[in-house]
Amino acid sequence: MLLVGFNLSAQQTNSIEGPGYSFYPNPVNKGQDVMIDLTLNHPQLIEINVLDILGNIVYKQEDFVEEHLSSLLLHTQKVEPGVYFLSIQLNEEQTIRKLIVR
Numbered sequence: 001m002l003l004v005g006f007n008l009s010a011q012q013t014n015s016i017e018g019p020g021y022s023f024y025p026n027p028v029n030k031g032q033d034v035m036i037d038l039t040l041n042h043p044q045l046i047e048i049n050v051l052d053i054l055g056n057i058v059y060k061q062e063d064f065v066e067e068h069l070s071s072l073l074l075h076t077q078k079v080e081p082g083v084y085f086l087s088i089q090l091n092e093e094q095t096i097r098k099l100i101v102r
Contacts, residue, residue: 021036021037021038021039021088021090021095022036022037023035023036023037023074023086023097023099026098026099026100027099027100027101027102028076028099028100028101028102029076029101029102030076030077030079030080030081030101030102031076031077032076033073033074033075033076034073034074034076034086034099035071035072035073035074036048036071036072036073036074036088037070037071038065038070038071038072038090039068040065040066040067040068040070040090041067042067043064043065043066043067044064044065044090044091045062045063045064045065046062046063046064046065046072046088046089046090047060047061047062047087047088047089048060048061048062048063048072048074048086048087048088048089049061049086049087049089050074050079050084050085050086050087050099051084051085051086051087051096052082052084053082053083053084053085058078058079058084059074059076059078059079061074074086076101079101080101081101081102082100082101083098083099083100084098084099084100084101085097085098085099086098086099
């Protein structure tokens, strides 16, 4: 697994940005949805994974997203409180950011 943008710093922000996307809120309460806003040049498949600290996938979601600005919801009902990594893959580019579920 290739990890790009892997950051273990203790950020306490409400919005996290990556190349072509942002997500909020972070931290999120269990059962609350995380909004992922995307800006894309063309329609494409996006793969979203929530990983535990050992790298195990605890939640997976794939969506086909239209071009320009789109929003996706990441549901956290099945994710137990803790520190996770949100992996977002667009085409060949993968970014990973910390996600806190309370």
